[in-house]
Amino acid sequence: MALSRLAGRSLLEFLITLLIGLAPVACGLLVLALQVERKQEETAAVSAAEAIYAIDLVIDTLHSTSNAVLGLAGQRCEQVLPALRQAALRQPSVRSLILIRDNRGYCGTVLGNFDAAFDPGSYFNQRLRLDLQNQITPDMPVLHYRLQEHPVGVIATSDARTLQLELQGFQNGIVLALQFGSDFLWANGSGSVAQVPNYEEDKQRQVSDKYGYVVHAGYPDGHTRQVLRQAIHSTAPLLLLVGILTSAVAYWSLFRQQRQPAP
Template structure:
């Protein structure tokens, strides 16, 4: 009977040691998943701020060129076109400059002034994405308009510059820029059949200087895939820690039970 009790007690000690060994495994996995969630959320938030900073810096040249051209608005085109062309030549990334009076384009460095009229019907939206113009089929143009009374100036650049900024964000994060109802991201734009997935850890921010919106997030299922991969990499180490913890506990329990028996044998 004593052997059965002894075996039962040993079995219970083994189960308890196993349970103790599983504690660091479970705690380690929980801590890893919590840290992963926190890291992804922080990455989304910081990426929005970084994107706004980088894009604002890119738009400063467009803003400066448009303001410089606005000072010439109202002057006959033949008198100022050479100045506008020189400004385009010396400004990095600048594609064109145009002047408007009463929302009618009368001077353009490209020599095709008419298409600006329709695109800037809403004067409350200074930044706009323009798709597939007659002069640039298949391309995306970013236009920036500044106004003063009935006069306005328009500076344009290729959206490639913005995409280059967005390509900097790696690690599965999708960063998207919204200009009104239009959007742009590293691999597409508003012409796509579907908007890119940003279902997880979504963060958004608005440029205080230019009014566009930046959104950053991960595609649906990204967190689960990352969790599985991290678990496969971390679990072997956690199991070793669990085995060591359980073994130490079991040895300590056995020693407490075994030492008195040894002392009794020595006394005999």
């Protein structure tokens, strides 16, 4: 009986010591998981804000160029076409400029003198339209910016590649997607919401105060687990060392001194 009682007591001491040692390890892993989650949320929010800043600058260029040639709208195309083309050439991000009169395009830097109807209702916020399939470059979407002072106006276009290059500058596996109405553009593609790459983890949504388009940011499924696994691999030795030291101190304090004979 004495041996079994001693064995049972030793097992109990071992289990208590083990649980005490595991406590800092478990707490450390929990804190690490919370830190990873919080860090990714902050990174997604900051990335969305930085993307808005970068895309706003591109659209600012379209606006300033359109505003500079707005005075040409309404005049004969033959007279203003050279100046219109010079204005477009001065801005690398501007692919073309079109003059509008009574909601009809009549003069463009690419087409010259032409006639085509333009529907203001097709523009998001009456100003922006992401054209996913245009006739001139069917494989490359373009962004249209509309500046209107009725009855005349200007439409400036920019290759979507310009916007995609801005999105490609973001690292750490984050997915960024621009939304113009029902159309989306991301770093290496464009299309509907169903085609946007997965970004379900730590999702963020921010709206441009200037132009009203939306930036979605997030991480694909499994990204948090991968980052957490890498963080655990780097911190596990330290956590285990803390657990072992905690167990040793707890054993000495709780049990070792109890076994010492009284003087």
